[in-house]
Amino acid sequence: MRKLKNEELNRKSVKDFRVSKKMPLIIVLDNVRSLNNIGSVFRTADAFLIERIYLCGITASPPHKDIHKTALGATENVLWEHVNSTADIVQKLQTEGVSVWPIEQTEDSTSLDLFQPEPNKSYAFVLGNEVRGVSQEVIDICNKALEIPQFGTKHSLNISVATGLVIWDFFIKTKP
């Protein structure tokens, strides 16, 4: 099985990316601290044609060399916006008809394996700070909570891994 060369991968140009139909999924980063994690989320968002990323509160914005190290240029393509308040953007998205779910361990959460996106509906997933997770204030105004089931000794996944996992799950559940 010969490994493909980069030029054989048929990746999109930046111009083609901009006009491509996106997945109906927005990622909201609620006060994420690690620049590596932010960059890595951009790279995954590029790969799966995510609609937009909201960088909230202390979440750093491009351009930044440590975001670039893991994003590898994906910040040039994926639409993003920095906002101060995560709660404000959650409410704005909801008024636009977007269903907003924190990825978090809560009472009455839906386990990711049982989650089924409604057809023709837009979703936003909120991923939280590395230590504190998504803030309770934000969770309180979200539609529902989505929980990644976990069976080991630790309390949570790395935030860029968790983002990759929910994006892939959304992709396979909504692909034509």
Add this chain to the structure above:
Amino acid sequence: MRKLKNEELNRKSVKDFRVSKKMPLIIVLDNVRSLNNIGSVFRTADAFLIERIYLCGITASPPHKDIHKTALGATENVLWEHVNSTADIVQKLQTEGVSVWPIEQTEDSTSLDLFQPEPNKSYAFVLGNEVRGVSQEVIDICNKALEIPQFGTKHSLNISVATGLVIWDFFIKTKP
């Protein structure tokens, strides 16, 4: 939706983890350079009860403070072994009946969304170096190649994100 406290998450003790039934999945890291990535893979492997991790070639081993930063103690639970040659461990696993697949972009690869693990079969997924990917020499002796379909401008995902995504995919396709 009240956020759960750590003590409400019913995570396993190290003792319970060790005797828990594992997923029939082994992760092989082929010359992975980043200590962050290695630690992050350990954390995901803990969450989904991965059988074992092989750290090959230049892939660093615990204990190491930069692995610990992202593994957060998962290296104490998940079984792991360092081996010099990735090819040697691939061949050893194959003689034990394990089906070994690089996660890589190759000719005749199987797209991850179409992959269906056979029941009662053990698998090993090989993830490669951040720049060079899985070496061609290793790919040549693997059973098949598994490719994560990607639709953006970049050539690959971050390696800890790719690992999380294939582990989640394996989990939902094999859960009882």
